[in-house]
Amino acid sequence: MRTVILGAAESGVGAAILAQKKxxxxFVSDMGRIKEKYKALLNGRYLPWEEGRHTPELILNADEVIKSPGIPENAPLVLQLKAKGIPVISEIEFAARHTNAQMICITGSNGKTTTSSLIYHILRKAGLNVGLAGNIGRSLALQVAEDNHDCYVIEISSFQLDGMFDFRANVAVLLNITPDHLDHYGFCMQNYVDSKMRILRNQTADDTFIYWSGDEHIGRELERHPSPALLCSFADKREEQAVGFPAGDTLCIKAPIPFEMPLAELSLTGKHNLRNAMAAAMAALAAGAPAQAVREGLSDFPGVEHRLEKAGTVNGVHYVNDSKATNVDACYCALDSMQTPVVLIIGGLDKGNDYSQIIPLVREKCRAVVYLGADNAKLHEHFDGLGLPMADTHSMPDCVAACARLAHEGDTVLLSPCCASFDLFRNMEDRGDQFKTLVSGMLPPSR
Structure with a gap:
């Protein structure tokens, strides 16, 4: 069988190694430059590859193509493959064919990384032989090829879901569906909703589906397309249908297995993190973790890099790195959790954002707004009218310097950009790392 891999980053190289093993x-093809570490992996296994081009005669003769989630479904080469009847799937779809491990899968517009990492943290405490994969950690395919895990916690994006057909999640978590990546989905929200709901695909009565009852889309979609799985919803307060909720000062879970613990013992704070904690607890319990491991994991989880991460305090000003906030809803959650006046850093590569959702919070919470992007015109249109002090910046050094000028002692400088990072940075990690490095450089030397 001839298998062609499009994209030679983490998922593509992992898929190539697994395909070779089977x-x-x-053949691996990447239109861009392949990182040296991935070239080394390919060369060490004598896997043929090309970079800087896609050679049609080496690709259009494939029996199956495994596509990087970053390559659009409507890319000309992908359309050519589909026209020839050549299956185009995701790395996760391919990897799942070659393992009988339990799959705990997490998607949603926001909270995926925190919830996935928290579930993984709990399952490790429980002593399970577990891997962390998908949008986080090593690729699922590489782990299937080289490890022998009994279960996998997989963070799955909408792009990855689009390439999944026979994949089955034993435990599926859908945290929320809010506008994101609409530029990828024809600026049609229903297309994006349909993508997220694919996580239920192929679930059976033996499986569990965990979701937030407050989402405006999920309940409606479940009515249209009932699932045979055990449905476990969580809510911000006690509700008739919800099996997870806060009651007074206690986190209460009624299913899939009863569980309670004091809210004060949760390591993560904020309403959005309470939702993440409920989802993680329910998923871990469904996966077989005992209550004590769940309680310990929820209590000592250290959090996720680039998500409301404390970067330091300089001259009484707190700096917080929330570079993972690449859509409006994530920025809303970050602002909502702030207890001090905020200097908000916003901007980047716009994905069809509607900023009207956060304008009331910006007006209420923010002392100033600093724009950080190659093109800040849309931000000026939405936020200049609030009358707040504003700075227009196009690099992280200029941005942090502007924040230092605008912030008062006791304020919080919050990098929560609402946007993708690719206009000025390699990725959101690069954006957050540059922010932290600059803040660190302002800190007084330790004695």
């Missing part, structure tokens, strides 16, 4: 004839 006896496939493999």
């Amino acid at each position: 006896g496939h004839e493999v």
Whole structure:
């Protein structure tokens, strides 16, 4: 079988290694430059590859193509493949064919990384042989090829879901569906909703589906397309249908297994993190973790890098790195959790954002707004009218310097950009790392 891999980053190289192990004839093609660490992995296994181009005669003869989630479904080469009837799937779809491990899968517009990391943290405490994969950690395919885990916690984006057909999540978590990546989905919210709901695909009565009851889309979609799985919803307060909720000062879970613990013992704070904690607890319980491991994991989880991460305090001003906030709803959650006046850093590559959702919070919470992007015109249109002090910046050094000028002692400088990072940075991690480095440089030397 000839298997072609499009994209030679984490997922693509992992898929190539697994395909080779299963006896496939493999070819890897990347339109961009392949990182040296991935070239080393390919060369060490004598896997043929190309970069800087897609050679049609080496690709259009494939029996199956495994596509990087970053390549659009409507890319010309992908359309050519589909026109020829060549299956185009995701790395996760491919990897799942070659393991019988339990799959705990998490998606949603916001909270995926925190919730996935928290579930993984709990399952490790429980002593389970578990891997962390998907949008976080090593690729699922590489772990299936080289490890022998009994279960996997998989953070799954909408792009990855689009390439999944026979994949089955034993435990599926859908945290929320809010506008994101609409530029990728024809600026049609229903297309994006349909993508997220694919996480229920192929679930059976033996499986569990965990979701937030307050989402405006999920309940409606479940009415249209009932699921045979055990449905476990969580809510911000006690509700008739919800099986997870806060009651007074206690986190209460009624299913899939009863569980309670004091809210004060949760390591993560904020309404959005309470939702993440409920989802993680329910998923871990469904996956077989005992109550004590769940309680310990929820109590000592350290949090996720680039998500409301404390970067330091300089001259009485607190700096917080929330570079993972790449859509409006994530920025809303971050602002909502702030207890001090905020200097908000916002901007980047716009994905069809509607900023009207956060304008009331910006007016209420923010002392100033600092724009950080190659093109800040849309931000000026939405936020200049609030009358707040504003700075227009196009690099992280200029941005942090502007924040230092605008912030008062006791304020919080919050990097929560609402946007993708690719206009000025390699990725959101690069954006957050540059922010932290600059803040660190302002800190007084330790004695």
